[in-house]
Amino acid sequence: MAELTAPDVDIAGATAGSPPPRRTRGEIAKRGLSSPWASLVAVILAVVWTIPTAGLLITSFRPAVDINKTGWWTVFTNPDFTLDNYKQVLDTSQTTSLTPYLINSIVITIPAVLLPILLACLAAYAFAWTSFKGRNVLFVAVFALQVVPIQVTLLPLLTLYVKLNLNGTFWAIWLSHTMFGLPLAIFLLHNFMREIPNELIEAARVDGAGHVTIFFRMMLPMLKPALAAFGIYQFLWVWNDLLVALTFAGPGTATAPMTKFLFDLTGSRGTAWYLLSAGAFISMVIPVVVFLCLQRYFVRGLLAGSVKG
Amino acid sequence: MELAPKLLDMVWAILIFGAVIAVILGLASFYENRGGRRVGWWFIGPALALLAVGLVYPALKTVWNSFRDAGGGKFVGIDNYTQIFTNSDELVVLRNTVLWTLVTPFVATAIGMIYAILVDRAKGEAVAKALIFLPMAISLVGASIIWKFMYDYKDPAGGTAKHPTQQIGFLNQVLVWLHLDPVNFLLNSPQNTFWLIVVMIWIQAGFAMTILSASIKAIPADIVEAARLDGVGAFQMFRFVTFPSIRPAVVVVLTTIAIACLKVFDIVRTMTGGNFDTNVIANEFYSQTFSAANQGLGAALAVVLFVLVVPIIIYNVRQLRASEAR
Numbered sequence: 001m002a003e004l005t006a007p008d009v010d011i012a013g014a015t016a017g018s019p020p021p022r023r024t025r026g027e028i029a030k031r032g033l034s035s036p037w038a039s040l041v042a043v044i045l046a047v048v049w050t051i052p053t054a055g056l057l058i059t060s061f062r063p064a065v066d067i068n069k070t071g072w073w074t075v076f077t078n079p080d081f082t083l084d085n086y087k088q089v090l091d092t093s094q095t096t097s098l099t100p101y102l103i104n105s106i107v108i109t110i111p112a113v114l115l116p117i118l119l120a121c122l123a124a125y126a127f128a129w130t131s132f133k134g135r136n137v138l139f140v141a142v143f144a145l146q147v148v149p150i151q152v153t154l155l156p157l158l159t160l161y162v163k164l165n166l167n168g169t170f171w172a173i174w175l176s177h178t179m180f181g182l183p184l185a186i187f188l189l190h191n192f193m194r195e196i197p198n199e200l201i202e203a204a205r206v207d208g209a210g211h212v213t214i215f216f217r218m219m220l221p222m223l224k225p226a227l228a229a230f231g232i233y234q235f236l237w238v239w240n241d242l243l244v245a246l247t248f249a250g251p252g253t254a255t256a257p258m259t260k261f262l263f264d265l266t267g268s269r270g271t272a273w274y275l276l277s278a279g280a281f282i283s284m285v286i287p288v289v290v291f292l293c294l295q296r297y298f299v300r301g302l303l304a305g306s307v308k309g
Numbered sequence: 310m311e312l313a314p315k316l317l318d319m320v321w322a323i324l325i326f327g328a329v330i331a332v333i334l335g336l337a338s339f340y341e342n343r344g345g346r347r348v349g350w351w352f353i354g355p356a357l358a359l360l361a362v363g364l365v366y367p368a369l370k371t372v373w374n375s376f377r378d379a380g381g382g383k384f385v386g387i388d389n390y391t392q393i394f395t396n397s398d399e400l401v402v403l404r405n406t407v408l409w410t411l412v413t414p415f416v417a418t419a420i421g422m423i424y425a426i427l428v429d430r431a432k433g434e435a436v437a438k439a440l441i442f443l444p445m446a447i448s449l450v451g452a453s454i455i456w457k458f459m460y461d462y463k464d465p466a467g468g469t470a471k472h473p474t475q476q477i478g479f480l481n482q483v484l485v486w487l488h489l490d491p492v493n494f495l496l497n498s499p500q501n502t503f504w505l506i507v508v509m510i511w512i513q514a515g516f517a518m519t520i521l522s523a524s525i526k527a528i529p530a531d532i533v534e535a536a537r538l539d540g541v542g543a544f545q546m547f548r549f550v551t552f553p554s555i556r557p558a559v560v561v562v563l564t565t566i567a568i569a570c571l572k573v574f575d576i577v578r579t580m581t582g583g584n585f586d587t588n589v590i591a592n593e594f595y596s597q598t599f600s601a602a603n604q605g606l607g608a609a610l611a612v613v614l615f616v617l618v619v620p621i622i623i624y625n626v627r628q629l630r631a632s633e634a635r
Contacts, residue, residue, distance in 0.1 A: 035543075042427040045420065046440050049511065052455045053443070055479050059458065071477045103312055107319045115326060122330070123356035130349030138353070145364050147622045149572055151594050151611040153367035155374070155604060160362070170318060179363025182356055211348050212338040240448030242575045243591075247599070259450045259575075266454060266579055273458060273477075280454045284447045291446035292439070 060085055060277035067273045085278035096269075098279050100253035101261040105239060105283075107170060108257050112177035112238040113231055119178065120185030120230070121223070125215050127186070128193040129201055139190070145183040153179075154247050161248065168250030176244050181234050192226035193219065228297040236287050258283040330355065368615075374608035381604045389609035401586050402593045405502050406617075409509070409573055409589060414566040417510045418559060421517025426551065429525055438522065442515035449512070449575030456508045457580055460494040498586035505587055508576050513566045524558035525551060557631055564625035571618055590614050 058072040061081045075081075089098045126132075127139045157176060161167040166175070196219070204214050242259045249256040262279050269275065337351030378385050393399045421441075428437045444452060461478030468474030476482045481491040494504045528551065536550045552559075574591035577583055583592040590610055598607030 038427050039431070042424065042431070042437065045424050045427075046437055049441050049444070049514070051479065052459050052511065056455045056458050068477060070475050071479065071482050073479070073482065103315055107315045111319060111322050111326070114323060118326075118330060119356045119359065122334075122352040126349035126352035130347075130352065132347045132349040135349065138357070142356075142360065145360060147615075147619050148364050148368050149591075149611065149614050149618055151572075151591060152371045152615050153364055154611075155598050155607065156367035156370035157363065160367075170315075170322070174322065175359070175363065179359050182360055183364070186356060210338055210341045211352070212334050212341070215352075236446060240450075242448070242450050242578070243595070246578075246595070259448050262448075262450050262454060263579055266450075266457065267582070270457070276454050277458070280451045284451050287446045287448070288443060291443075295442075 056277045057281060059273060060281050062274075064274035067277075068271065085274040086282070089275055089278045089282065096265070096272075096275055098258060098261060098282060101256055101258045102282065104249075104253070104255055105257040105259075108173050108177075108245075108255070109235060109238045111170075111174045112181075113234045115174060115178040116181035116185045116234060117227060117231060120182055120189050121220070121227075122215070123182075123186045124189035124193055125211070125219055127190050129214070130211060142183055142186050146187065150180050150243065154243075158247060167248070168254060170255050172248040173244060173255060176248055177234075177238050177241070180244070181237070185230050185234070188230050189223065189226050192223060196222055225297065228294060232290060232294045232297050235290060239287050371608045371611050374604055375612045377605050377608075379603040379605050385605065389605045390613070392606060393609055393613060398588075399593070402588045402590055405586075405588060406571065406590045408502055409506055409570040410567050412503070412506050413509045413513060413570045414563045416506075417513035417566055418517045418521075418562050420510065420514040421519075421562070422521050422555075422559070424514070425518045425522035425525055426547065429522065438518065441518050444512045445515045445519075450579050452508055452512055453576050453579035456511070457495075460504060462491055462493040462496075465491060495581055495587075496585050501581065501585055502587050505576055505580055508580070509570060509573060513569065517562045517566065520558055520562050521555055524555040528554045557628055560628045561625060564621050564628065568618055568621050568625065571614065571621070590617075 055072045058075055059067055061083070062072065062075065062085075063080060063082050064085065066080060070078075088094060089096065091097055092099045123142075127135060127142075158167065161172045166172045200218065201214060204218060209217070239257075240259065241257075242263060245257050245260040246263070249260055258279070262276070262283060265272065265276055265279065333351055333355060337348050340351065341348045374381055375389055376384060376386060393403070424437075424441055428434050431437070458477075459479050460481075461476070462481055463474045463476055463478075465474050476485055476491055478494075480494065484491050495501050532554070533546070533550060536546055541549065572591050573589055574595065577587055577589050577592045578595070581587045583589070583596060588596075591614060594607050594610040594614065597603045597610060601607075
């Protein structure tokens, strides 16, 4: 199996100490490219890309009566801001409250990230460092499972959950995300594990360490970057998921995450922009913060996980 | 407040799960100490069991169902597939999916590539890239809400001379500023599919930019310097040096975005619900399976999606490997 580890790319070029001091091709090429026109195009693109988000963000701080009467750009000439939209959307006494769904999102996401990581670590270890009959065939099979679109599995899984009385519980969502995340997780972690020098493992074996000991004492600590890469990828995937939530979440506030709440709100109250804008931004805060803090690991997972879903 | 019981549920779930794994590993350790050789099975067992129940069995069941009627009972041969490729509504679904898969990757990749080249080593590169990349971090539902607001349309006929209707959607306001009539973006077919595609481009350009930017930075400095000494201009530099060097990455980015587009669901579901001729396979699958209770057709649509995705993924993986073998 060829290694499929993406280069440790850095999205924003922000890692400390990344620019090499030598004369790089970038500096040389810069003279040719950083014409005023090039800068202008870059700035225009950046502005165009930011306007949609900025518009809704500004809207979320405007009084509800203003939002449907005038555009958000009028705040520059006629500023009037309020926190009422956020207060209302978080107020648990309201029927349009986002708070229960926010809690559900958190309750869904933590196990849905931890479970596949743990299971995949074990499986990846066995694939990488133990030998048994049929190992390679099984590994290729697990790798190939990455191509299965989750649509193919939804209805039979739902029927199964109904039979097992799991439907509408958090277990249905946790297990689904775990199953869907496993092939990528096993594959990613396996590749990282194979990079650990053979001698290290052999030495430990000679010293009499069993596989369970090696796994916990040696593998897990060395795997941190890989765990972070998959963890953040799976986190964003689960947190932002709509399809699994629509299919398996119970009615009302029981188990549905924020994405389902926002989806329902667009359907039922599509012009309630004061609720939609504030709700949307609450749902975005956590992934954006996580992303900005851990972006280095994220890109690695992103590239490797590009076929998932 | 139902916070406490839910969090407690979660903690219990994690503990139960941890306990199960601990028992399995304990048994594995015991077995290994007794001289057992195939300890690997204990490690893989739990994952394989879940994959078998959660992916393999459902996938086979879906293929099976795709040859059966709406209720999943009677065998109907390839009727469901025939319907997908002959029924006029289903043909619109296929047409839209093809549009999504062809238009989005090229536009998003082109924009991402241009931007990556423009901001490469420029002042404020980090911030400039973060602005384009942030849409990747938010949910597709969130992105759909953002753009639904951009496309918002108010009928100008609804206002009076004294209080003319004011557009609150930015794009329609731009049209008004340009003295054009506002447009109901999401209603008019077939342009509306393109307005939905714009949302995906907005998201995926950041992905393209990120991967390509890393690839551009990996071009060896001496190649560029040699070209520079030969006196090539900026455009020639792109055509003969930059683009050939990042070509494998470009292919990976194109195919990756194409896969995402084949499976696009959230944007269509949230913005139009698949109405007004904007339907795509993944959304039609969901509607047929869970709303129209037509299991057979839903299963067939899922299988079609599967069959369409596989060749692109195989190509993608091969390219990814080739680009890393360099």
